[in-house]
Amino acid sequence: MRALFTVSEWPTHWMAMVPTGWALQAAGHQVRVLCAPSQAEPVSRAGLVPVPVLGGMSAVLRNRLGFVAEARAGLWPYPWLPPHPVTGVPMADLAEFDPAAWRRDQEPELARAQRRSFDRALRFARDWRPDLVLHDPVSLEGLLVGQVRQVPSALSFWGPVGTRETRYVRPLPVDHSGTFARHGLPADPVGLVRRVVDPCPASLAPPTDAALRLAVRYLPYNGPGAAREWMLRPARRPRVCVAWSTALSTMVGPASNLLPTIVRALAGLPVEVLVAATGRDAAALGELPPSVRVLERTPLHLVLPGCAAVVHHGGAGSTMTSLHTGVPQLVISCASEQATTGERVAAAGAGRHLPAHLATAGAVAAALGDLLDDPGYATGAEMLRKELHDRPSPARLVAALEDLAA
Incomplete structure (x- = not known):
């Protein structure tokens, strides 16, 4: 079997998937990890095979934009305001950042970068022909590959926060590039998540509307290092x-x-x-x-x-x-x-x-x-x-x- 992982550029997002990758390899299956170039070395150190072709919006910018969206929606739980998404400087007033104006200026290039990442993932999947796709919650490439190539896919949770949360503007990123629409899929992909891999104890099960929840025991991989x-x-x-x-x-x-x-x-x-x-x-x-x-x-x-x-x-x-x-x-x-x-x-x-x-x-x-x-x-x-x-x-x-x- 060929198992394709797609992961974000944040190591702690995909480290929870590493033991599953090891288990697949130990059972004789092939595993490839589609990732950003910045993740190629840490993925290799984890004993998996990276394919460093993904790109798009940086995790820092995406999170900062999300924090501002939460603050504007009244969901930000802290007395200080989040930092300016572009400069990182603390804001004294939400008016210091205009999301609509920023998107008008930046969205065309961000959409092109996201489209390139989606297209590279689809090309690799076409050539490598995976039998299964696993992706973390913010790597939409895996969800897209599963839908377009008609390959079973599952979202792999990294902790007790799920895809059905009420305190966030969105539980998953959205497609700004038009790629999902080009393939007849909704830009907001939450409804496409039909299977999840859940590593949490039952008392902390992440809320989700997915029809199939695959239970697994969380095994910690926090990167390499020596025991003392x-x-x-x-x-x-x-x-x-x-x-x-x-x-x-x-x-x-x-x-x-x-x-x-x-x-x-x-x-x-x-x-x-x-x-x-x-x-x-x-x-x-x-x-x-x-x-x-x-x-x-x-x-x-x-x-x-x-x-x-x-x-x-x-x-x-x-x-x-x-x-x-x-x-x-x-x-x-x-x-x-x-x-x-x-x-x-x-x-x-x-x-x-x-x-x-x-x-x-x-x-x-x-x-x-x-x-x-x-x-x-x-x-x-x-x-x-x-x-x-x-x-x-x-x-x-x-x-x-x-x-x-x-």
């Missing part, structure tokens, strides 16, 4: 991991730069703090007390075992890896998708959620104290871990995908 021998030794104090996205400031603006506040809050508690951060972010923290250790280029799934709690921004990779490990979570959200994730983790009893504008050092310390002192959170996290581990492995998902392709 000292992590296997018991800690003298509870270990707390802080995993903060390096892209948040770029996406959401400087108001999301909460890492110094979080570390300052935790440094005053009787805990050992492990900060998973890049060198640049770590340098911005300044001098740190002995209780805080910075881990550069260490995959999160290697850090969390042995931790009593984790603090993160609500990204899908951090959330799902924490669920897989059974660690109580403090989610400090800076955008709507992350807020939804944090609310669902909290509602399931596996953690706490703090919107970023409420995350003072005192509030962070108090919330973490609750996670560590109340055994109910550890119980809730363990319940979700068991739900997750009861799901079919990627190897068993392969059999379902084979049936789908047949």
Whole structure:
């Protein structure tokens, strides 16, 4: 069988699909990953074969435009405004960016870029002739290939946010190039999603109208990295991991730069703090007390075992890896998708959620104290871990995908 993956240019979007790719290859199937040129190296490092032909609107611009659309629709949950979609500078007034004028100026070129990406995906599919297509929620190329080539396709969720959400302007991108219409398909593709691959525990099932939901156990792949021998030794104090996205400031603006506040809050508690951060972010923290250790280029799934709690921004990779490990979570959200994730983790009893504008050092310390002192959170996290581990492995998902392709 030939399985074609199409993915966005954001690594944490497609990393959840990597174990499925491994399982397909281990079963003797061929896998190709249509991606942007920027993703060719990380896809190769993950042990899959990239085909770097996709393009179109950058993920940063797409997300910033979405944030502005949410703010204009009254759905933006924070007291600050999102950054200007083009410059990234924080806005004091939504009038600083005119979406209609911007689209008049930029949409022709963006439509051409999107059309080129769609056409390249269709050409590759025509020549390679896949039997099955899997795509992440923002890679419309896979959905288009499945429809045009009449090949079974499935959307692969990366976390507990689905295709039927009420707090977003749109759950999926739309086609601005006219390519979908050229093939008799709607520009808004949500209704075309008929099958999904769902890696979440049942209590956090992403809402969707898809007719077929294929369950799979989430297995964490957070990129390559080396294990640290000292992590296997018991800690003298509870270990707390802080995993903060390096892209948040770029996406959401400087108001999301909460890492110094979080570390300052935790440094005053009787805990050992492990900060998973890049060198640049770590340098911005300044001098740190002995209780805080910075881990550069260490995959999160290697850090969390042995931790009593984790603090993160609500990204899908951090959330799902924490669920897989059974660690109580403090989610400090800076955008709507992350807020939804944090609310669902909290509602399931596996953690706490703090919107970023409420995350003072005192509030962070108090919330973490609750996670560590109340055994109910550890119980809730363990319940979700068991739900997750009861799901079919990627190897068993392969059999379902084979049936789908047949």
